[in-house]
Amino acid sequence: MTITDETTTAEHSDYTHQRPIPREDLVPDLNHVNAFTTDKVASQVIDTFAPWARDRAATLGGQVWDPRVLKNARDAQRYTPELRTLNRIGDEVYDIEFHPAYHELMALGFGSGAHSLAWTAEQPGAHSARAVLSYLWNQIDGSTACPIGMAYASIPVLRSQPELAEFARALEAEGYDSADVPIQHKSAATIGYFMTEKHGGSDLRANVTVARPVGKRGPGEKYLVNGHKWFASVPMSDCYLTVAQTEGGVSCLLIPRRLPDGRLNNLKINRLKDKLGNKANASSEIEYHDAEAFLVGEEGKGVRTILSSAEYTRLDFAVGSAGLMRAALSQALHYNDTRSAFGAKLSQLPIQAPVLADLALEWAGAAHLGFRVARAEDSRDDVSERLVSRLLTPVAKFWNCRRVSSVTEEVIQSIGGNAYIEEHPCPRYYREAPLNAIWEGTSNMMVMDVGRVLTREPKAIEPVLDEIRPAAAEHPLLAAALDEIDELVMAPEQTTRYLVTKLAVTTQAALLVEHAPTAVSDAFIASRLGTGWGPGYGTLRGVDFESIIDFGRLG
Ligand SMILES: Cc1cc2nc3c(=O)[nH]c(=O)nc-3n(C[C@H](O)[C@H](O)[C@H](O)COP(=O)(O)OP(=O)(O)OC[C@H]3O[C@@H](n4cnc5c(N)ncnc54)[C@H](O)[C@@H]3O)c2cc1C
Structure with a gap:
């Protein structure tokens, strides 16, 4: 039979004992909406x-x-x-x-x-x-x-x-070339970062993989690498950046997968990891057996070289986590605006509206924070923007990547059983969410990094606080939070998750005051910096739920 929009479930189902249900009560897939123009x-x-x-x-x-x-x-x-x-x-x-x-x-x-x-x-x-x-x-x-x-x-x-x-x-190059041939013959390429070893990923200086020069030592020269990497994602990439011990200390090297004559470089992939999520991405365990490599930068400067690019991967995961929140929120609002229960759309029910509004606030804060760090990268010639980038990159990576797990969990709750089923995108989001807080530096590593910045470049806090001050002048809760931060940064060696959380939330609040509707920024400040709300989502009170939800809607 032909299924039309008017067809009831009873008509197109084999379960003929079911009573007909109006199709408008069944939520179709979220399709064919432009995720950019509606954001x-x-x-x-x-x-x-x-x-x-x-x-x-x-x-x-x-x-x-x-x-x-x-x-x-x-x-x-x-x-x-x-x-x-x-x-x-x-x-x-x-x-x-x-x-x-x-x-x-x-x-x-x-x-x-x-x-x-x-x-x-x-x-x-x-x-x-x-x-x-x-x-x-x-x-x-x-x-x-x-x-x-x-x-x-x-x-x-x-x-x-x-x-x-x-x-x-x-x-x-813009494009994808999956051929497994030397990079010289490829129209586009991919790259992996192989750093983590069996005994730990956070402390790269403890790496035991070694590299020795084939002839001359120094930047751009050829080395042979021996050792292992315990986490190595995208192992069919055309090349890998890795770290290994040299005479000069921990160094960064580039390893091509294929050598110019077409031979596979001297490495073995032992197995692929069976992971919680991120399952389409091959993550492997590998060994180097005299793998041919080029030294990148000076010997002994490997951690610095890797961290210079970690600034970008960390920004990327902060922005990516905001994107994941956005996808989950879009699903929640699509479902709750479509389905009715107890005589109203779910999104209008008095206990559900605060949940959806709270999720929208979380997404809006995360998106603005991630994009603010990206903007600092656009102005790196400006000293204060460089400091903003240095301080806010670990702050945004810490906070956005922590919050995304709770958002995906609450979105599943807000949709109910249908979001627990694999045909729905939500199980994928839920399994993906915790990963961004692990790779490219765990949450604690981000806290340590903020402490490092505040100790070595104490001036970095100034442009960040200067940006919050105009909003704080209008919002006493924000002003009080700034006073607290001023006190906490006096002891940078004691930087804790508490301080990093405060930095994240106050920056988000100021960005929302500057860029978002008043209903959104007022509710964000009241709920994130005030008292009278609980630790879970949906405990907002006395705010304009509909305006906040509307800000989050696709459209
Ligand atoms: C799916 C997946 C793919 C991955 N892909 C790659 C890849 O392609 N390349 C790669 O190099 N790595 C990869 N990793 C590894 C990832 O980068 C590491 O898991 C991460 O850096 C943490 O290292 P670890 O797991 O060894 O934990 P550890 O370093 O052992 O840390 C364990 C815990 O202790 C905490 N901790 C450690 N030191 C301190 C301290 N001084 N103070 C306070 N707390 C501390 C950490 O924050 C963490 O909570 C991948 C991981 C996963 C899950």
């Missing part, structure tokens, strides 16, 4: 700081809720990558086989410029524009967001080493 925060960022990127953002925004893209995102997670160590005749190949959906996602993501626009656009606001693309991409898929973020972060590192120019060029 008030992302649109404002592009219109204000990078209007030249509007068409590009609108094109990617049109893909987010496209049914084919959604199916690819689901299939790529469901049919997980497999490692093939040997080919038919017994040669070691260490190939990863993916479902075609993964390759389609990679082609779409890398074709959008989300990995390189910041470095190639030569336009004002290029980091802001790229951040919006990444935010949109993270609404589609977190597994491919990993290689996209790593490519973004690696380009300045590779550009800084002239011998690696062809790697930088291939990574900048």
Whole structure:
């Protein structure tokens, strides 16, 4: 039979004993809405700081809720990558086989410029524009967001080493080339970051992998690497940045997967990890056996080199977590605005409206915070913006990546049982959410980093506080929070999660006062900095729920 919009479930179901149900009470999939043009925060960022990127953002925004893209995102997670160590005749190949959906996602993501626009656009606001693309991409898929973020972060590192120019060029290219051939023969490339070893990922100085020069030692020279890496995502990338001990100390090296003559470099992939989420992304355990590499930067400066690019991956995960919140919120509002219970739309019910408004506040704060850090990257020649970037990058990575898990959990609650079922995107969001708070530095590492900044560059706090002061003049709760921060930063060696949380929330509040409707900023300040609200979502009281929910709506 033909199913039409008017058909009732009883008519198109085999369960003929069911009583007919009006179709308007069943919530269809969220499809065919442009995630960029309907997003008030992302649109404002592009219109204000990078209007030249509007068409590009609108094109990617049109893909987010496209049914084919959604199916690819689901299939790529469901049919997980497999490692093939040997080919038919017994040669070691260490190939990863993916479902075609993964390759389609990679082609779409890398074709959008989300990995390189910041470095190639030569336009004002290029980091802001790229951040919006990444935010949109993270609404589609977190597994491919990993290689996209790593490519973004690696380009300045590779550009800084002239011998690696062809790697930088291939990574900048917009497009995806999955051929497993030397980078010299590729139209576009991907890169992995292999740092974590069995005994720990936070303390890179404890790495036991070693590298020795083939001839001359020094930047750009050839080395041979021996050792292991316990977490190595995207192992079929064309090259990997890694860290290893040299005579000069912990150093950064670039390892091509294939050598110029076509041979596979001397490394083995032992197995793929069976993970909680992020399942379409192959994460492996690998060994180097005299793997050929190029030294990047000076010997002994490896941690500094890696951390210089971690600034970008951390920004990317802060923005990506805001994107994941946005995707989850969009699902929550779509469902709650469509479905009725007890005679009203769910979003109008007096106990549900505060939940949805609270989730919208969390997303709005996270999105503004992430985009603010991206904006600081756009003005790195300005000393105070450089300090803003240095301090707020770990703050935003800490806070956005922590809050996204609670948002995805509450969104599932707000939709109910239908969001617990694998056909719905929410289980994917829920499993993805905790990861951003682990890789590229755990939450505690971000707190330590904030402490490091406040100790070594105490002036970094000033431009951040200066930006909050005008809003604090109008909002006593914000002024009181600033006083507390002033006191806490006097002892930077005692930096705690409490201080970093305060920095995050006060910065978000000031950004909302400047850029969002008053109903949103007032409710954010009252609930995040005042008393009289509980620790969970939905305990807001006495605020304009409908205006806040409306700010979060697609449209
Ligand atoms: C899916 C996935 C993919 C990954 N992909 C990659 C990859 O491609 N490349 C790569 O290099 N790594 C990768 N990682 C590893 C990731 O970067 C590490 O897990 C992370 O850096 C933390 O290291 P660890 O797990 O060894 O924890 P540890 O360093 O052992 O830390 C454990 C806990 O102790 C805390 N801790 C440690 N030191 C301190 C301290 N001084 N003070 C307070 N608390 C402290 C940490 O915050 C954490 O909570 C991946 C991880 C996952 C889950």
